[in-house]
Amino acid sequence: MLHPSSKAYVPFVSVDNMMKLVHHIGLENMLRGLAYEIETDFKRWELFDKTPRVASHSDVGVIELMPTSDGEAYGFKYVNGHPKNTSEGLQTVTAFGLLADVYTGYPTLLSEMTMLTAIRTAATSAMAAKHLAPKGAKTMAMIGNGAQSEFQTLAMKAIIGLEAVRLYDIDPEATKKAARNLEGMGVQVTKCKSAEESMEGAEIITTCTADKQCATILTDNMIGAGVHINAIGGDCPGKTELAAEILHRSDIFVEFPPQTRIEGEIQQLPQDHPVTELWQVITGQAKGRTSDKQITLFDSVGFAIEDFSALRYVREHIKGTDFFQNLDMLADPDDPRDLFGMLKRAG
C-alpha cells in the first residue's frame, strides 16, 4: 500500500460514527446546536448560491442532488426518496453529503446523511415552530409515525419546550414503535386511533407521511383556528398531504419558493399565491405569527442550506474526536501535473 499525503485524505463519518457522535453530544443538545446553525445560515440567506435540487425521477422514486455554497464552503447532499422501499425492508430515504473548499475545490468532509438528515429536518421544523407556532405551545399531533416522528418530537421538546405528543399512523405498528422509542424521553405520549383524535388540544400539527401521491391527510374541517401546521411529508411533485382549502385559510411560510412551488403543498395553488420566506421572518423583514386565530403553515420540503449547516456542524464537532476515518479519495501526485507519473510509479 502506498501512503498518500494528507492532501489526498477526506474525513469520512460513517453511520456508526455518526451515531457515536450523536450520543457523545447528546441528541437534544445536537438538535439545539443544529437549529442554531441552520438559523444562523438562514440569517445570511442572500449570500448563498441557491438552486432547486436536481432531481432524477423514476416510477418508484426520486434521486436528488442538493448543492449550495456560501462562497467559502460548497456543500451538496445526495438523497433518494422511495416510499415503496419500506415494504422491501429498505429505507425510504438514504443520504450522504459532502463539503468542499470553494478556493481549492478539494472535498473537506464526506458524511453519511441518512441519520443526519433526520436530525436536521427535525431541527429545522422546531426552529420554524419557534418563530411561527403559538407561544407556549405544549402539545403536538404527530401524523405519520415513520422514521422522522421521534426526531420531530424531541426537537420540539428541546427547542420550544413541547411537553406532549399525540401519535397517529394508518399503521398502528408504526405508532407503537414511536411510542416505545419515546418512552422515558420526557415527553407525554398518547397513541391515537385517528388523525382527528391526535389533534385534540394540539397547538402544533405535524404531518409526515410517505405516500408518493396527492393524499389528503388533513381535511379542511379538521383544522381549527390558531394552530401551526408543520407539513414535511409533501416534498416532491405529485406528493401532497393537505386539502387545498386549508392552504387558503393559512399564512404559508416556505424555505425556497422556486423549489417549494414544485414540490411542496403549494403545488396545489396558483404560481402567484402569496407565500413568506422563512428567512425573512427570522431576520425581521417579514412578519411571522401575528394573531391567536391565525393558522400558520410551514410548507417544508427541505432545502440544501439546511444540509450545509448540518455538515458544517459535523465538521466542527468531529475535530479532536475519533468519530471519522480518513479516505484516500483524492489523487495527490508530488507534481500536480504528473498524475501519469504517479500511476506509473504505483505499478
Next chain:
Amino acid sequence: MLHPSSKAYVPFVSVDNMMKLVHHIGLENMLRGLAYEIETDFKRWELFDKTPRVASHSDVGVIELMPTSDGEAYGFKYVNGHPKNTSEGLQTVTAFGLLADVYTGYPTLLSEMTMLTAIRTAATSAMAAKHLAPKGAKTMAMIGNGAQSEFQTLAMKAIIGLEAVRLYDIDPEATKKAARNLEGMGVQVTKCKSAEESMEGAEIITTCTADKQCATILTDNMIGAGVHINAIGGDCPGKTELAAEILHRSDIFVEFPPQTRIEGEIQQLPQDHPVTELWQVITGQAKGRTSDKQITLFDSVGFAIEDFSALRYVREHIKGTDFFQNLDMLADPDDPRDLFGMLKRAG
C-alpha cells in the same frame, strides 16, 4: 463497533485501489475497455436522462455535479476545476463519482475519479478520433503537456494505432515530464519548441491547456486541410483555446449541445451554428469525416454519460478483487421506519 448489515455497505475504490486496478488490467487494455463502454452508451444516447452539469463558479474555479441515468442505474460525478491550484501544489481537477440503483435509490459504488476521469477523457478522445480522424493517422501534436497528455497519447495508441506524438507546452518542464513518462511505452516522442513545430506532419492535433480564459492556442494559419482537432481544454464558460476562424472552417462534433454551447469552443459562435452530435455519427444517423480535405473538430467538454460508462466499467471489474473497501455509508435499521430505535440502541 456495531456491525451494519450488508445493505448498509457501499463499495469504495480509493485512489490507491484505482491505481492497482489499472495495473491489474493494464492501462492500454483499460483504455480500450472504457472506449468500448463509452461507445456502447453513446449508441443508446437517447435513453439517458441528460442535463447540463450543475456548476458553482467562483473567481478561482468551478465545482460541478454531473448526473445522468439510463433508467436502471443512476450516476453522478463531483469534479472541480481550479487552474491556479497547480501553482499551489494541488491538482487542477479532482473528482469522485457514485453509482446508485434507480429502483431502490441505494448507492452501489463510490469511487475516486481523479485518475478515472483522466482515463475516461482520453478514451473518449480516442473513440471520437476513431470516427473522425483521417484513416491511418499516425502522428499527433499534443499541445499542453499537463496531467492529461500521456493518457491522451496512450489512448490514441491503444485505440487508433498512433505511432508518434509531438509534445509542446509553454512550460518546457511539462514537456520534459510528459516525454519522460512516455519513454518505453511504444510511441515515438518528439519534444517541440513551439505549437507550430508540434503540428508538423500531425494528422491529429490535441489541445489541452488549463488557463481559465479565452486563449488562442491555435490560430487560423496554423491549421492545414484534412486534420482532426481534438480540443479538450476549453471546458467552461470563458475558457477557449481555438481562434474562431478555425471553427468556421471545421465540421464540429460535440457531446451534448446544450452543455457545449455554454462551455466549449463553440461558445464563440452564434447559438444556431450547426454542430453534429457524436452519438449520431456512431449510430450512423449522421456523417463523420467525408473527405481528405475536411477539418474535423471534436469540441469536447466531457459529459456525464462518459463518467457513467467509466463507473459501470469499474463496478464490473472490481468484482472478485480486493481493489475496494466497504463503507458504512447507509443506515440500515432492522425496521426501516425505526431509524430512531437504531440510534437509541447504539447508545
